[in-house]
Amino acid sequence: MTREKPSSPNRARISSPDRPGSASWWLARGEPSTRRRRNRMLSLEAIADTALRLLDEHGIEAMTMRRLAEDLGCSQSSLYRHVRSRDELTIIVADQAIRLGMQAPPPGLDWRSEAEWLARGFRGFLLGHPSVALLLRGTERLGPNSLLGVESAVDRFIGAGLSPRHAAAAAGALATLIIGSVQFNLYLDATDPGEQQARQALYERLDPRTHPRMVRHAADIAGVGSEEEFEFGLKMLLDGIAVAVRGTADQLDG
């Protein structure tokens, strides 16, 4: 079974030398690097583009290798000449979508306004492309474009006065909040509006002795949508970051 030949003719079916998920890998793609240009029909870009379109138009369940090959007019097995696995394709597509969804903020904003601008913008993009948000949930790694987006915020927070480590944590918390909010919004909106009624029914079954205030304000709480939840969560997180920024400033001053 295991051939003694270390170089079987078609063993390594992908030209890229890097590991599929490593951060340096995506940047290494795209460049045919060596003079060997044998691209006949397919290309990684075409595959990613078609997959993204399939995702947006027909949902995440339509993004199968078969359907993708059909839309590209090739066979399934040909896809594996450009992509190691479906998981790798998932990372690529998610990363490409994020790259398309991120926009540079207008200049001249203070750190807090810029963070709000970026957060709202990215959340809005994800809400407009629900399948991409679902894809983000499924990927096991972040592509370099995604990392770059996070790290831009890190850079900004350092500029605001945070230590590098604190800035990294702040940006990570911000990204977590955005993506989590969208995911919550998705599985809440995915159902019929009777979901709120069901939640309220749950509240009404609560024991008033253990959750006295919940019972009193059940209707009020059940009415909190993901938009309101996100906005207040964002405010709280940025308030907390502001505390840290001020603390650093005080430390520098005193």
Added chain:
Amino acid sequence: MTREKPSSPNRARISSPDRPGSASWWLARGEPSTRRRRNRMLSLEAIADTALRLLDEHGIEAMTMRRLAEDLGCSQSSLYRHVRSRDELTIIVADQAIRLGMQAPPPGLDWRSEAEWLARGFRGFLLGHPSVALLLRGTERLGPNSLLGVESAVDRFIGAGLSPRHAAAAAGALATLIIGSVQFNLYLDATDPGEQQARQALYERLDPRTHPRMVRHAADIAGVGSEEEFEFGLKMLLDGIAVAVRGTADQLDG
């Protein structure tokens, strides 16, 4: 023998009347409700227990309907007498795991200490049961036990002085931060330690003009682990909540 029944005898194979994901549904389970007790071998509890054990011992990929049936000593198709689909089973198992993972905090803590206690405890539980965290990522809804956990925090925040709506948003943000942190921790630890090296390589390719501070502190930032990120994110979020609490108090005082 062959009766002219227009309604196929075995059409509705699940006795529970509620929709599979609605919040009122889980509570409605467990009660055999009507006098009809036909349980011969299987039960929803046994299925959920076995699935959870399978999940913890052999990972999320081992939780297939076939393997589950094998461990239970029944056929695959029998499972569908108690569970509508694998997705529903996923929700049930995740919810059960969360119920097991949540513990009551020691009494006498102020709201902030209690929030920290709950957050660290739940995060620790999830880190100890990685497959459960992965399961949470895949579920489209939260089970009632999960909702109850969040809503306990809501109750506590109301007690601290927040408005019900703000308390709901705060608890949601907290839950998002915890789960997001664990998920980040998972796909970071799942890889070989060369991941950090890869990230650092990405940093080194950054344009110093667009990310001047990033380039300077690349090594420092790459060293931030998910533990540190979580702790600082938690601190920031609670600082922000404290700001809101203080604001409410001020509003009441003045």
Added chain:
DNA sequence: TAGCTTAAGCGAACATCGTTTGCTTAAGAG
């Protein structure tokens, strides 16, 4: 107790899915 109803359980399929294998074919290097 006898008889009828009904749901739990089962074997066998069905429709997919992601992936692999061995081959053909043609582009580019020498």
Added chain:
DNA sequence: CTCTTAAGCAAACGATGTTCGCTTAAGCTA
């Protein structure tokens, strides 16, 4: 022109979740 080599392909492989009739026995009614 020849030879190397990678892109592309048809067909299959193994695995998944799920459905379809059927059997069987528990529980209700008489």
